[in-house]
Amino acid sequence: MTRKLLALGAGLVLSASAFGQALTVDPELPTYEPVSGVSGSMKSIGSDTLNNLMALWAEGFRSVYPNVQIEIEGKGSGTAPPALIGGNAQFAPMSRPMKSAEIQEFEKRYGYPPTPVRSAVDALAVYVHKDNPIQCLSLQQVDAIFSKTRNGGYPDNITTWGDVGLTGEWADRPISIYGRNSASGTYGYFKEVALFNGDYKDEVKEQPGSSTVVQGVASDIGGIGYSGVGYKTADVRSVPLQTDADGACYDAVAEYAVSGDYPIARFLYIYVNKNPNRPLDPLRGEFIRYVYSKQGQEAVVRDGYFPVLKPLADQDLAIFGLK
Incomplete structure (x- = not known):
């Protein structure tokens, strides 16, 4: 299972040769540039493992958009699906994939599955x-x-x-x-x-x-x-x-x-409620862009986890309609 998830080939995650003595971020990842029209508040509920990393991303994002408010609650991955299903959180970080029963419960309410961001490797x-x-x-x-x-x-x-x-x-x-x-x-x-x-x-x-x-x-x-x-x-x-x-x-x-x-x-995931027939709102969309930017993956390294490469980031951004 682990090998299938992580040894993806095609340069999607960092290969052994990508690491020198120091772990560095893929230079092909873009530097995040702010856009207009981003405001509002968001809440993240889920993984304790991802708690510090979500806080680093929120801090970096708010340095670009100081009027944005982001609340983070990390009490375990099991708290993420109910929060996302109930609309109590815009982001649901999880240190494991959602179980089939959790996905079915989400689909029962919304008619489509939640969409994961593969934000880092742990x-x-x-x-x-x-x-x-x-x-x-x-x-x-x-x-x-x-x-x-x-x-x-x-x-x-x-x-x-x-x-x-x-x-x-x-x-x-x-x-x-x-x-x-x-x-x-x-x-x-x-x-x-x-x-x-x-x-x-x-x-x-x-x-x-x-x-x-x-x-x-x-x-x-x-x-x-x-x-x-x-x-x-x-x-x-x-x-x-x-x-x-x-x-x-x-x-x-x-x-x-x-x-x-x-x-x-394992991958560290952030699950999002993304209606496949509608574009993401700018607030959530730009946060995901930030996670997959050079600054976002530098935060991954700073928190002790392992960054992903641009091809994987591009795959996920395309799924969210952000390419």
Whole structure:
């Protein structure tokens, strides 16, 4: 699934050769230029993972249009579809694709599906305390750490760091597990990919936000948790992952996220109510243009996520009638 979504070919997302030592924005993306007739207010309701990034985009957009008001609420991807369906939000950021039932509910009301903006690429990192020496985990081991069903096929329940090969003082150290709550798109995506659609252990310490997962791991020497790569701090480290015990280990970095080698990568979406028979209003249309501008994708890099290339931006802009 991840490989199909991200390894799109044709230069739609950044390839390994596109990254030097520093992550940069596609120089082919246009610099955003203001237009006339943009005013009003908008509300964004949805993903906590995208909360900071939506705020950066809103700040940049308002620097161009100071009379525009943008309100942002990030309580989880699960809150996005109802807000968009009910007309309570103009933008519905989600760290996972909408489920078929959510799309059907939207279509039931409007007669057409919601339209996604593929705004950035994220690697969903597995974090441990910065002093933890673990060098690599397989997805099957991750499943056996976080899940009680072990659908990945690992033979044993993993409860200590010795169970994944650490020795000395780490051998008997219990693994302390941190995760998100069920309203989170990150919770659902991790469950689908890393837990092979299994069930989380009851011992998982559910956190209300991406940053609090990282804070929990940072303050717990035996901790492990998952969160977007944009929330990484100096007090945690991401663990390289392998798809199986015989495969290579890949860290949660841009090169491997967009190539599909890192197994828990994803697009970050913003869903919009776009009637296919009517043009978007200038306010929403120009905000989407801003997201796909040089300034918008520079904000993606600044927030720790990975930018997309102009061909993908052009595809989405064309769908919205903005080309």
